[in-house]
Amino acid sequence: MLNLLSGRAAKAHYHGGMLAVHLENGAVATRTVPVPERPPGFALLRLMAGGICNTDLELQRGYYGFTGTPGHEFVAEVVETDDGALVGKRVVGEINLNCTHCEWCLRGMGRHCPNRTVLGIVQHPGAFSEFFTLPERNLHVLPEGIPVERAVFTEPLAAACEILEQVSIPPHEPIAVLGDGKLGLLVSQVLNAHGYKVVQFGRHMDKLRIAEGCGVCVEVTNGSLPAAEYDWVVEATGSPEGLRLAAAMARPRGTVILKSTIHGRVPVDTAPLIVNEITLVGSRCGRFEQAIPLLDHALIQVEEMIAARFPLSQAPAAFRKAAERGVLKVLLE
Ligand SMILES: [Zn+2]
Ligand SMILES: [Zn+2]
Numbered sequence: 001m002l003n004l005l006s007g008r009a010a011k012a013h014y015h016g017g018m019l020a021v022h023l024e025n026g027a028v029a030t031r032t033v034p035v036p037e038r039p040p041g042f043a044l045l046r047l048m049a050g051g052i053c054n055t056d057l058e059l060q061r062g063y064y065g066f067t068g069t070p071g072h073e074f075v076a077e078v079v080e081t082d083d084g085a086l087v088g089k090r091v092v093g094e095i096n097l098n099c100t101h102c103e104w105c106l107r108g109m110g111r112h113c114p115n116r117t118v119l120g121i122v123q124h125p126g127a128f129s130e131f132f133t134l135p136e137r138n139l140h141v142l143p144e145g146i147p148v149e150r151a152v153f154t155e156p157l158a159a160a161c162e163i164l165e166q167v168s169i170p171p172h173e174p175i176a177v178l179g180d181g182k183l184g185l186l187v188s189q190v191l192n193a194h195g196y197k198v199v200q201f202g203r204h205m206d207k208l209r210i211a212e213g214c215g216v217c218v219e220v221t222n223g224s225l226p227a228a229e230y231d232w233v234v235e236a237t238g239s240p241e242g243l244r245l246a247a248a249m250a251r252p253r254g255t256v257i258l259k260s261t262i263h264g265r266v267p268v269d270t271a272p273l274i275v276n277e278i279t280l281v282g283s284r285c286g287r288f289e290q291a292i293p294l295l296d297h298a299l300i301q302v303e304e305m306i307a308a309r310f311p312l313s314q315a316p317a318a319f320r321k322a323a324e325r326g327v328l329k330v331l332l333e
Contacts, residue, residue: 020129021315021332023060024067028319030312035131038080042133045076047312048090049152050127050332052322053182054238055261059121060319063263071120071128071332073155075148081136092154094138094288095119111285128315128332140288146295152331153302154291156183160190161294162286163257169232174199176230177216178246180207182328183259184236185305188216191234193299201225204326214299225249228276234259240266247278255279305329 017032038044051073059066072095078086097117098110105113119134120126142151160183169175173196177188180202188200188211199217202208208218228251235246236259243266246256256278273280294300305328310318312332322330 014130018130019312020069020125021071021312022068023070026060026062028060028316030315033129036125036133038133041082041135041137043081043086043091043136043139044079045074045091045093045127045132045134046079047071047127047130047132048075048077048333049148050074050312051152051156052318052330052332053156055121056128057319057323058261058263064121066121069120069125069129069132071126071132072118073152074127075142075151075154076127076132078139079131083136086136086139086141090142090148090151091139092142092151092288092292093119093134093140095121095155095285097124097135097138100137128312130312140292143292143296147303149303149306149331150295150300153186153305153329154288154295155285156186157190157294157300157302158286158288158291159183159259159284160186160286161290162283163187163191163234163259164194165286165290166281166283167232167255167257169196171195172197173231175232175234176201176226176246176249177234177236178202178225178242178249179235179237179239179260180204180211180218181236181238182305183238184234185211185328186302187234187236187259189214189300189302190294192216193294193297199230206326207328210301210304213304214301228252230254233257236260238262240264243268243280247272247276250276250278252276253278255281257281257283259283302329306331309333 020033022029022031050071056070096111098113099115117124177200188198192198212218231254233246233250234257235242238260307327309331
């Protein structure tokens with residue numbers, strides 16, 4: 001009840017407008033804009049915490065020709081919705097706003113709906129504002145007792161879980177994870193929590209230590225990587241070199257799962273892929289149903305990835321911090 005009052009009171013208070021982050025021509029600013037209208041079937045949400053991810057930094061650099069409010073990793077409180085039972089609840093939300101009636105939506109694959117918009121990425125204002133909207137069907141109520149600073153990792157955890165939905169890796173088969181950035185650390189933690197033997201390769205012991213603390217074997221590479229040793233390699237380097245390096249680690253008939261979204265073209269020598277009959281699997285975002293139970297899992301140590309927390313009003317400083325070398329997750333609150 002308290003939450004409900006705080007949410008509604010908050011909205012009334014913001015009649016004069018709300019704070020929203022605005023990206024344009026490489027610059028990050030905050031603006032005062034009207035509180036968004038809630039279309040039928042949508043919920044009006046109040047941001048509790050948002051996570052800045054590499055995609056947000058790429059939007060800032062102007063990829064996808066983006067101008068507007070970014071933000072797709074969030075925890076929020078429901079302020080207004082058709083379903084009164086949701087009001088006051090803490091929620092996380094799926095970021096793809098799908099059409100619900102195309103071939104892909106009818107197959108339960110709304111993440112591939114050709115008519116979709118995407119929260120904070122494609123034609124739907126993002127979560128880095130005091131209030132924002134999402135369809136009710138996108139929302140998942142958080143279990144009690146999950147702290148906001150863990151729950152804010154639901155979306156990237158779901159992206160890590162997507163791997164296990166796409167490929168079935170036999171238990172006990174070792175998996176190599178290449179890269180020790182945010183996504184690499186989440187992938188190794190998720191696979192490890194599912195009981196796989198995971199070896200993570202990266203350049204930074206200070207980052208790898210987070211995965212090591214969860215029981216992942218880690219190796220600092222300094223340029224040399226194992227050759228043709230793994231049937232399963234996850235590429236999460238965020239670098240154009242990643243595909244070539246990951247493919248060289250895979251055994252003949254092995255599978256390389258590509259998690260890095262790289263802008264621009266990656267030159268690929270296809271000969272090693274063909275000669276070794278390597279399967280390439282592109283992998284993007286995943287279902288929240290798989291990720292939410294992991295928020296409660298002892299082997300998922302996401303909080304250690306938080307480098308800094310800023311109020312929404314200091315978004316420009318938060319984006320600068322997130323872009324610094326070696327910085328993992330920066331939160332907006
Ligand atoms: Zn993201
Ligand atoms: Zn659709």
